[in-house]
Amino acid sequence: MSGSANHPPLLREDGKRMDGRGFEDLRPVSIEARVLNDADGSALVVWGKNKILCGVFGPRECIPRHDESPYRAVLRCRYNMAPFCSLEEHGRSGPARRSQELSKVITECFENVVISESYPKSAIDVYIDVLQSDGGTRCASATAVSVALADAGIPMKDLVSAVAVGKVDGHLALDLSKEEDNFGESDNPIAIASRNNEILLYQMDGQLSRDEIDQAMSMAKIGAQKVHQLQADALRRVYERTDEGRRVPLELQPGEVRSH
Amino acid sequence: MEVQEQLKHQQLLQLLANGTRADGRGKLDYRPIQLVRNPLQNAEGSALCTIGKTQVICGVKIDLATPFPDRPSEGVLSTGAEFTPLGSHLFEPGPPKVEAIELARVTDRSIRSANMIDLPGLAIPGSAKVKAVYVDLWIADHDGNLFDAATLAAVAALADCRMPKVEADKVIRGEYEGKLPVGALPVSCTFGTVGRSHLLDPTLDEEKGLDGRFVLATTPDYVCAAQKTGWMGYTQKDIMEFVDISFKKGAELRSLIRKD
Numbered sequence: 001m002s003g004s005a006n007h008p009p010l011l012r013e014d015g016k017r018m019d020g021r022g023f024e025d026l027r028p029v030s031i032e033a034r035v036l037n038d039a040d041g042s043a044l045v046v047w048g049k050n051k052i053l054c055g056v057f058g059p060r061e062c063i064p065r066h067d068e069s070p071y072r073a074v075l076r077c078r079y080n081m082a083p084f085c086s087l088e089e090h091g092r093s094g095p096a097r098r099s100q101e102l103s104k105v106i107t108e109c110f111e112n113v114v115i116s117e118s119y120p121k122s123a124i125d126v127y128i129d130v131l132q133s134d135g136g137t138r139c140a141s142a143t144a145v146s147v148a149l150a151d152a153g154i155p156m157k158d159l160v161s162a163v164a165v166g167k168v169d170g171h172l173a174l175d176l177s178k179e180e181d182n183f184g185e186s187d188n189p190i191a192i193a194s195r196n197n198e199i200l201l202y203q204m205d206g207q208l209s210r211d212e213i214d215q216a217m218s219m220a221k222i223g224a225q226k227v228h229q230l231q232a233d234a235l236r237r238v239y240e241r242t243d244e245g246r247r248v249p250l251e252l253q254p255g256e257v258r259s260h
Numbered sequence: 261m262e263v264q265e266q267l268k269h270q271q272l273l274q275l276l277a278n279g280t281r282a283d284g285r286g287k288l289d290y291r292p293i294q295l296v297r298n299p300l301q302n303a304e305g306s307a308l309c310t311i312g313k314t315q316v317i318c319g320v321k322i323d324l325a326t327p328f329p330d331r332p333s334e335g336v337l338s339t340g341a342e343f344t345p346l347g348s349h350l351f352e353p354g355p356p357k358v359e360a361i362e363l364a365r366v367t368d369r370s371i372r373s374a375n376m377i378d379l380p381g382l383a384i385p386g387s388a389k390v391k392a393v394y395v396d397l398w399i400a401d402h403d404g405n406l407f408d409a410a411t412l413a414a415v416a417a418l419a420d421c422r423m424p425k426v427e428a429d430k431v432i433r434g435e436y437e438g439k440l441p442v443g444a445l446p447v448s449c450t451f452g453t454v455g456r457s458h459l460l461d462p463t464l465d466e467e468k469g470l471d472g473r474f475v476l477a478t479t480p481d482y483v484c485a486a487q488k489t490g491w492m493g494y495t496q497k498d499i500m501e502f503v504d505i506s507f508k509k510g511a512e513l514r515s516l517i518r519k520d
């Protein structure tokens with residue numbers, strides 16, 4: 001069960017994953033909606049060590065005008081990594097190719113979920129900042145976007161929940177950690193609409209058999225249902241708070257808070 | 261925009277004639293300040309500073325870099341500010357605008373002039389490489405007085421910053437050897453001027469109606485950075501008044517940052 005010569009071990013002697021999880025366990029996930037003041041809707045998703053902040057503005061005037069549609073609001077999601085988000089070296093500013101691709105697939109994940117026909121000639125801007133990355137940021141981001149859009153009061157057909165399924169030392173495993181993603185045999189980030197189980201984001205790398213692909217999707221559905229519950233709870237909490245205090249402070253799991 | 265600025269200006273003057281501000285504060289009162297230590301773990305240092313509704317996150321990364329040719333035996337300090345579009349409807353994606361550059365440069369000057377970071381001490385004996393400290397300011401919510409929030413966040417993040425382990429000209433990620441040594445802690449006080457009145461800690465709403473703004477950064481013993489912005493001219497007496505208040509208020513702000 002120990003790792004091969006060219007990568008660190010991914011499973012323990014007792015068959016569990018290195019962080020003690022079973023193959024169908026998520027990392028600890030916490031979701032808080034309405035953490036920002038100026039954004040129309042916002043969410044903070046802390047997923048394992050991932051910390052994803054999402055802010056939504058709109059529907060608002062579409063600038064530049066040539067982006068607008070006479071039929072619907074245009075949805076523009078921007079995935080961006082803070083230069084301090086990774087344990088590795090300081091990131092360079094400006095959108096990398098990876099960030100642009102993720103912005104595109106996350107946008108497409110929501111294009112048929114947001115009821116954009118109600119707001120022609122306008123734009124809904126969704127900004128995603130990865131403050132801390134730990135593998136699985138695109139799934140945590142799609143999850144955050146869904147909550148922030150709902151918090152902004154933008155009509156949607158459904159909430160979208162996302163989770164990755166991968167293959168670790170021969171076993172399919174839910175919600176890959178960074179090491180499992182880097183050194184595992186396959187990674188499949190999947191986003192699912194909770195009501196009709198439509199798959200709205202699907203990417204895959206590595207190698208899986210026909211049956212493994214089928215099983216991976218089934219596992220993702222179970223994981224997504226758990227995430228959905230956390231999303232719904234976060235949105236419910238906004239309205240359980242009093243009118244003047246619906247926003248909560250941006251708690252990024254602090255060490256110590258000092259106030260003046 | 262100019263009409264709005266004029267109206268805000270008149271409103272400020274009217275309120276001040278009655279001896280008050282829109283939120284009921286006195287001229288030299290800060291809004292509630294909260295400083296969260298080490299909210300991020302992948303960064304070597306981090307802090308979240310909240311002043312009223314303004315929220316600034318600071319992440320510090322330490323890497324190895326080639327020193328500047330004119331200072332071959334000194335480490336590198338580099339400060340950036342991101343007006344991330346989720347922070348305000350006024351912020352747009354794209355390269356930093358002049359306000360972001362000014363904020364980063366003023367914060368950088370405060371830290372540099374205070375000798376808070378011992379740059380010669382960041383040289384690595386026997387190596388052509390030096391340690392580089394990257395300070396990145398992330399404006400998560402803009403409700404005015406970014407200078408003071410950014411300086412507090414940056415100084416708190418640096419004061420708690422861990423020093424990554426370096427072996428054979430490589431950073432060993434995730435392993436640390438002690439903390440980044442820090443000297444005097446700079447803090448800044450921002451004065452907004454309308455007519456002949458000076459207001460500490462202006463909100464975004466107040467900033468729109470200001471004639472001028474004066475930022476002063478101090479250590480316990482020295483003034484270490486200043487920046488006058490806006491069209492207004494100041495007298496020597498005005499500036500000396502700011503200096504006196506900055507030393508006094510600065511001591512209060514500094515007490516929020518723990519140096520250990």
